[in-house]
Amino acid sequence: MSQSELSEINDLVADLKNIVGGGYVLDDKADLLVYEYDGSIDRGSPVVIVLPASATEISSVLKLARAHSIPVVARGAGTGLSGGAIAEQGGIVISMARMNKILEVNSDDRYAIVEPGVVNLDLSTHVGPQGLYYAPDPSSQRACTIGGNIAENAGGPHCLAYGVTTNHVLGMEVVLADGSVTWFGENERDGVGYDLRGITIGSEGTLAIVTKISVRLLRSPEHVKTILMAFETIEDASAAVTGIIGAGMVPAAIEMMDHFCIKAAEGAVGAGYPEGAGAVLLVELDGLFEAVEEEYEEIEAICREFGPLEVRVADDSLEREKLWSGRKGVLGALGRLAPNYYLVDGTIPRTKLVDVLRQINELSERSGYPIANLLHAGDGNLHPSILFDERKPGDVENILAIGSEILRICVESGGVLSGEHGIGLEKQDQMPLMFSDEDMATMSLLKIAFETEDLLNPGKVFPTGAGCGDISQARAIARVGPGAYI
Amino acid sequence: MVEAQQMSQPSWLNESELYKCVHCGFCLQACPTYLATGLETESPRGRIALMKAVNEGRLEISDQVMRHWDLCIQCRACEDVCPSGVPYGNLIESTMDRLRVHRKIGFVPRLAYEISLRYLIPNQRNLAIVFSMMNFYIKSGLQKLVRKTKILKLISDRLERLEKMTPSINGKFFRAQGQFYSADVEGTEKIQMLSGCVMPLTQGDQMRAAVRMLNRANKDVEIPSNQGCCGAINSHVGGLEKAKELARANIDAFSKGNDSEPIVVASAGCGARMMEYGHLLSDDADYALKAVNFSKRVVDINEFLDQSKLQPGEASIHKIVTYQDSCHLANVQKVKDAPRNLIKSIGGVDFCELKGSNVCCGAGGTYMITEPEMSEAVLTEKIRNLADSGADIIATANPGCFMQLDNGIKAAGLDVEVKYVTELLDETYKQK
Ligand SMILES: Cc1cc2nc3c(=O)[nH]c(=O)nc-3n(C[C@H](O)[C@H](O)[C@H](O)COP(=O)(O)OP(=O)(O)OC[C@H]3O[C@@H](n4cnc5c(N)ncnc54)[C@H](O)[C@@H]3O)c2cc1C
Ligand code: SF4
Ligand code: SF4
Numbered sequence: 001m002s003q004s005e006l007s008e009i010n011d012l013v014a015d016l017k018n019i020v021g022g023g024y025v026l027d028d029k030a031d032l033l034v035y036e037y038d039g040s041i042d043r044g045s046p047v048v049i050v051l052p053a054s055a056t057e058i059s060s061v062l063k064l065a066r067a068h069s070i071p072v073v074a075r076g077a078g079t080g081l082s083g084g085a086i087a088e089q090g091g092i093v094i095s096m097a098r099m100n101k102i103l104e105v106n107s108d109d110r111y112a113i114v115e116p117g118v119v120n121l122d123l124s125t126h127v128g129p130q131g132l133y134y135a136p137d138p139s140s141q142r143a144c145t146i147g148g149n150i151a152e153n154a155g156g157p158h159c160l161a162y163g164v165t166t167n168h169v170l171g172m173e174v175v176l177a178d179g180s181v182t183w184f185g186e187n188e189r190d191g192v193g194y195d196l197r198g199i200t201i202g203s204e205g206t207l208a209i210v211t212k213i214s215v216r217l218l219r220s221p222e223h224v225k226t227i228l229m230a231f232e233t234i235e236d237a238s239a240a241v242t243g244i245i246g247a248g249m250v251p252a253a254i255e256m257m258d259h260f261c262i263k264a265a266e267g268a269v270g271a272g273y274p275e276g277a278g279a280v281l282l283v284e285l286d287g288l289f290e291a292v293e294e295e296y297e298e299i300e301a302i303c304r305e306f307g308p309l310e311v312r313v314a315d316d317s318l319e320r321e322k323l324w325s326g327r328k329g330v331l332g333a334l335g336r337l338a339p340n341y342y343l344v345d346g347t348i349p350r351t352k353l354v355d356v357l358r359q360i361n362e363l364s365e366r367s368g369y370p371i372a373n374l375l376h377a378g379d380g381n382l383h384p385s386i387l388f389d390e391r392k393p394g395d396v397e398n399i400l401a402i403g404s405e406i407l408r409i410c411v412e413s414g415g416v417l418s419g420e421h422g423i424g425l426e427k428q429d430q431m432p433l434m435f436s437d438e439d440m441a442t443m444s445l446l447k448i449a450f451e452t453e454d455l456l457n458p459g460k461v462f463p464t465g466a467g468c469g470d471i472s473q474a475r476a477i478a479r480v481g482p483g484a485y486i
Numbered sequence: 487m488v489e490a491q492q493m494s495q496p497s498w499l500n501e502s503e504l505y506k507c508v509h510c511g512f513c514l515q516a517c518p519t520y521l522a523t524g525l526e527t528e529s530p531r532g533r534i535a536l537m538k539a540v541n542e543g544r545l546e547i548s549d550q551v552m553r554h555w556d557l558c559i560q561c562r563a564c565e566d567v568c569p570s571g572v573p574y575g576n577l578i579e580s581t582m583d584r585l586r587v588h589r590k591i592g593f594v595p596r597l598a599y600e601i602s603l604r605y606l607i608p609n610q611r612n613l614a615i616v617f618s619m620m621n622f623y624i625k626s627g628l629q630k631l632v633r634k635t636k637i638l639k640l641i642s643d644r645l646e647r648l649e650k651m652t653p654s655i656n657g658k659f660f661r662a663q664g665q666f667y668s669a670d671v672e673g674t675e676k677i678q679m680l681s682g683c684v685m686p687l688t689q690g691d692q693m694r695a696a697v698r699m700l701n702r703a704n705k706d707v708e709i710p711s712n713q714g715c716c717g718a719i720n721s722h723v724g725g726l727e728k729a730k731e732l733a734r735a736n737i738d739a740f741s742k743g744n745d746s747e748p749i750v751v752a753s754a755g756c757g758a759r760m761m762e763y764g765h766l767l768s769d770d771a772d773y774a775l776k777a778v779n780f781s782k783r784v785v786d787i788n789e790f791l792d793q794s795k796l797q798p799g800e801a802s803i804h805k806i807v808t809y810q811d812s813c814h815l816a817n818v819q820k821v822k823d824a825p826r827n828l829i830k831s832i833g834g835v836d837f838c839e840l841k842g843s844n845v846c847c848g849a850g851g852t853y854m855i856t857e858p859e860m861s862e863a864v865l866t867e868k869i870r871n872l873a874d875s876g877a878d879i880i881a882t883a884n885p886g887c888f889m890q891l892d893n894g895i896k897a898a899g900l901d902v903e904v905k906y907v908t909e910l911l912d913e914t915y916k917q918k
Contacts (some may be wrong), residue, residue: 026527033539034532039510051524078526079511097524115523119515142513142567235887268569330567335506 009047012068016092019060024051024098035093038078038085039140041342046073046087049096053212055181055436058094062209063179065092070459073238074205076117079140081343084151086206088459097407100157102126103212105454110217113462116210117146123215132217134453135162139328140316147210155204157253158284173212174200177451186214199446209451214386221286224252225296226320229303230277230310234361234373236260237279238353241377243302244283245350251296254285254378259413260337260387261374268333271326274310281377282327284320293297331385334372338387342371342399344406348415350380359409360384367402370392382410489723498584499541506572513564513574518846519557522863530574530797537581547588555581556862559853560722561813561846565628566820567682570736575818576765580723605842643731659691660686664711675718676706677790678740680751683715685885695912696787702915703794707750712758713739718759718814719851721766725889733763734773735778745779752787752908754821754884755851758814760784784814788883789909792824799915802834807910808877809837810868810891812884825883825907840880841871850889861890869894881907 001009001175009027016025026032026049036043047070052058065072071090071091078085087093096117105111107130114123119176120141137156138144138184144154146282150172155164161167163223168182171185185197200207231237237256244254257265262273285292314320334341334469348356357373360382374383386402434445445463450456513530514520515821520529533554539545558578565574662681668674677700689782713736716727732855740749750823751757764778807829830837848854848864871878872895879893880902882888892902 026525028548028550029534030545030548030554031527033545034527034529034535034554037509037535041507067599077514078509078531095524096525097526102522122515140510140512160688216815268571329569330511332508332510332571335570339502392732447905 004263008161008251010066010332012070012092014065015047018062019064020050020052025049025051034076035075035095036086038075038080038083040081040086042082042083042086042088044086044088045090046093047090048094051098053098055175055472056212058175059093059179059181062175062177063096065455066178066453068164069453069455070326071455072209073220073457074147074151074209076145076151077119077140077143079144080148081345082152082462084457085140091455096145099211105130105132105217107132107217110219111214112212112217113212114146115212116145118146119317120144120146120149122134124224127217128220131220133220134146134166134215135159135218136165139331144349145233146213148202150210150213151203151205155256155376155379155381157282160254160376161250161252161286165167168197169197170202170214170216170218171197172200172210174208174212176208177453181211184208203356204460206447206460207456219253221288221292223292223316224284224286224320225292226314226323227281227283227285227299227310228273228310228312228323229272229281231279231306231308232277233279234279235354236306236308236355237281238357240281240303240306240308240375242353243297243305243348245378247298249299251283251295251378252286253282253326254371254376255282255377256280256377257282257327257330259369260372261334264333264336264372264466265330267327268402269329269337271322271324271444272312273326277309279373282309282323297354326341331376331383334385334387337372338370339389339391341385341387342403343383343385344403346382346407346410348380348382348410348413350378352415353377353380353412354414356382356409356415360406363402363405363409367398369399370403371402380415382406389450493498494857498580499537499579501541503573503576504534504537504541504874507531508569508570509535510569510623513568516563516567518559518561518848518864519860521845522731522867524858525807527828528557530568531642534559534572534574534577536622538614538795547585550824552585552588554619555778555863557857557862559813559848559850559857559861561850562817563813563846565842566817573774575762578831578865579721579726582722583726584724603858615708616827635726658690661774662693662697662709663713667697667701667707667709669704669706671704674704674706675707675749675752678708678742678744678747680713680716680753680756681709681738682751682753682756682885683719685753685756686828689885689888690907692906692909693752695906696908698912698915699791699796699908700750700787703791703796705794710739710745716756716759717766718755721759722853723852723856726766729759730766731765731768731771731776733760734770736760737773737776738762738781740780741776745783746840747783748785748788748790749780749783750785750787752906754786754812754819755886757784757786758818760877788817788820788825788828789821791908791911793828798828798873798911799913800833801914801916803832803879803913804836805878806836806838807879807881808831808840808872808875809843809907810840810847810880810882810887812882812887815883825881828907828911829881832910838875838877840875840877842843847887847890847894848887849884851886854886855891856889863892865890869898869900873898873900877902879903879905879910881905881910883907 010483031046034048036045050061052061062072069091073085073087073091073093075085075093095265099115100117101115102112102123105127110132114126127133131414135158136149136154137158139156145296149165150169153165171180171183173183177406182199219243231473241254259278262275262280265271266273266275285295314323360371370387372385372387374385384406386399387398390396509531511531517529526532536551536554540547560578562575660681680886697707715732717732720729750758761781761784764781767777773799808830809826828834847868848861854861880891882891888904895902
């Protein structure tokens with residue numbers, strides 16, 4: 001770093017301290033390193049980290065960033081799986097950790113106003129006693145923030161019936177790149193004109209920084225029933241899913257795990273999944289008592305057609321929690337089967353489930369790498385996880401190629417690149433698989449409409465021009481070092 | 487240069503444990519220091535990232551780096567919630583041990599520190615002398631005088647704060663090594679019990695209550711002689727060699743005559759340490775096997791009593807009671823339900839779950855003395871939740887938690903009593 005660059009950074013740090021207070025600006029080398037990563041495989045060091053306490057402070061930070069022409073990256077809990085919160089080009093990381101208050105809960109009109117750093121599960125826990133909950137429930141809900149959920153338009157097992165984040169956000173306060181503070185969506189100003197709220201959700205922090213959110217709350221269902229169904233093969237389980245959906249039913253959740261996942265989850269939490277099964281389905285029904293029971297009978301009848309090895313029902317919340325604990329912990333538990341796993345996130349039409357899984361299975365056999373399949377089966381969101389050992393020469397290159405191949409299979413079957421984890425750094429170079437040059441030009445026009453300087457989370461979403469996705473990921477992994485795969 | 491060389495020898499960390507961390511962030515919300523600060527530098531994932539960076543030679547061990555590790559309370563809540571099974575306890579323990587060579591502390595504090603770790607805590611006789619002096623200090627009225635005149639504040643704020651932590655001493659010392667307490671019924675089994683280091687001095691009454699409860703559960707209780715401190719304090723602050731020495735001594739003391747009887751432990755932190763002797767001594771050719779066997783015998787008193795299905799006594803306790811998880815009971819020994827079951831079994835008790843009951847109270851063994859600011863920050867949130875809970879009694883299972891909660895309650899002027907779970911049970915047998 002040159003002398004003048006150094007003194008510019010010193011000035012910047014001093015100014016930031018004036019805005020948020022000395023204890024909330026970190027620029028020690030060790031401290032920067034702790035904010036280099038998120039839940040993905042990439043890494044990038046910011047120049048400085050700030051922890052503001054209000055939209056006003058964020059506005060000042062953005063103005064300062066613009067004056068210095070330095071990029072700004074918002075950070076929630078850093079659980080993202082596509083590198084969204086990584087300061088790939090250096091710059092200022094704005095951590096939302098201090099903006100974690102639930103500002104208002106209105107149980108009559110069923111909404112809450114929260115700051116972006118509120119942890120997803122904390123909101124449901126907080127409103128639970130009033131018989132309410134916040135529906136989007138990513139598996140990372142113990143840790144991830146509502147702000148991060150908005151930026152990634154996160155979903156979860158229950159989005160099958162209830163939709164993803166965008167279906168539950170009424171409106172939000174944002175700070176734009178020039179530091180102006182405004183409101184998108186309902187609640188303070190009426191939602192006429194363009195749906196700026198909708199555009200911002202899923203924009204991965206590239207259009208605006210979200211500082212306050214009005215979310216819809218749902219009434220906790222009167223009755224919930226979780227059903228575990230074990231099948232001999234994954235084809236049988238997939239066929240059962242197609243059967244359920246085909247009969248026009250929309251359970252609250254349909255999750256599928258293959259035999260690898262069953263083994264890993266059992267090792268980790270002992271949720272009671274039958275170990276001999278080729279796949280299990282976890283189906284959840286909720287609603288009014290009679291309706292749930294009726295639906296249950298129907299679903300059970302459909303599943304019987306595909307010869308389940310076992311059907312087990314959990315009615316009370318403890319038993320339900322136990323069945324879910326296996327599902328929610330399975331990703332981390334894969335570490336028990338192999339030193340590393342590489343999780344691929346893609347979505348396909350549900351009718352193609354059997355076909356795509358067969359292709360993935362063939363790919364696994366051909367390549368010799370086990371692929372554990374974990375699916376939000378109800379909406380066709382796949383998480384095939386390739387098991388490997390990064391210490392074996394060639395493994396990293398091979399699994400990246402397999403990952404790309406899987407995404408190609410998804411797109412060719414009429415699916416999309418990302419189910420819920422976003423594009424970020426990880427998949428930006430695969431965007432051309434799905435979008436034409438014109439599509440991408442239109443999207444960049446949108447970005448330009450918000451800011452021309454490209455300082456808000458630059459280098460995300462759009463391809464860097466390196467061409468092949470494999471190269472970018474291999475580069476990422478080479479930089480991350482051992483053991484850092486999700 | 488020396489630093490660089492040391493860094494390129496990553497031997498102190500077990501890489502296959504370290505690289506299990508996939509930085510998913512699931513542990514953030516479990517970490518008391520992250521919750522208190524909002525800083526990822528004070529989070530488990532952050533502390534692990536620093537270990538990785540040092541391990542890879544990307545970072546030197548600076549004062550700043552040590553600060554972040556030192557501020558870890560070693561409550562191991564992160565380990566309990568980690569889906570990847572990262573053994574954080576092992577990682578931080580070996581890191582703290584390694585740091586001894588990097589610390590630049592003055593000669594006098596270092597001497598005081600080494601003396602207390604080597605000669606005081608592990609030696610019951612020396613420790614008893616110190617606590618007798620403390621007892622005198624409290625009972626003679628000297629403490630009142632010191633507090634009233636605020637004389638220590640004149641010397642330093644820190645000293646004053648330390649003084650406030652002088653433990654209250656509950657009843658006579660529990661001098662029980664070599665004693666045998668019979669249940670006085672036929673056909674009972676014998677169990678062995680740890681008397682510990684600080685607990686028999688500060689919590690003599692509670693230790694006696696524990697023995698009575700075990701007798702009521704029809705167990706003869708033997709307190710083997712020549713046992714000593716479990717080594718937890720030494721391992722937390724980076725004295726693994728001394729901890730191993732203590733572990734070997736305890737293995738010998740508890741294996742004389744019989745090496746299969748359960749070893750019941752009334753202090754959660756000690757129980758956790760002893761359950762991991764197997765790991766601690768895994769590279770000791772003479773003791774590795776013995777240690778594994780020893781660890782299997784260790785059982786916490788709450789777990790033991792809960793499994794014995796002993797019915798509580800006649801007297802009921804008409805109070806709102808809550809429970810603070812002792813970290814090393816919940817996170818290391820994985821005992822969460824037993825103490826709650828025991829409390830709920832008492833007639834008259836209205837049990838309420840404390841918000842954040844599974845988050846550390848900030849005690850952390852000697853942490854409350856070495857890191858008073860962070861300890862207090864963590865405690866503040868705990869006391870706030872306690873006040874909101876409306877409880878009359880907060881029960882817990884470890885002497886450190888007991889003292890820390892007691893200090894916090896007194897400082898906040900709350901009308902809440904701190905009790906051991908076993909002490910509460912014991913009270914149900916008292917004649918009115
Ligand atoms: C084990 C595991 C399981 C997961 N399961 C799921 C799942 O089931 N479903 C799912 O959808 N995701 C899942 N994820 C991915 C991840 O948890 C989500 O993407 C989550 O929404 C990220 O939230 P965060 O707070 O961690 O955000 P971060 O990772 O910190 O940031 C994510 C993006 O949001 C931006 N951002 C954060 N806060 C703001 C703000 N206030 N304003 C503007 N931009 C902001 C960042 O710049 C970044 O681009 C999982 C992750 C892990 C590690
Ligand atoms: S939960 Fe485990 S794997 Fe995840 S960041 Fe924490 S220590 Fe690492
Ligand atoms: S042991 Fe406790 S204080 Fe230390 S990192 Fe883990 S959760 Fe945080």
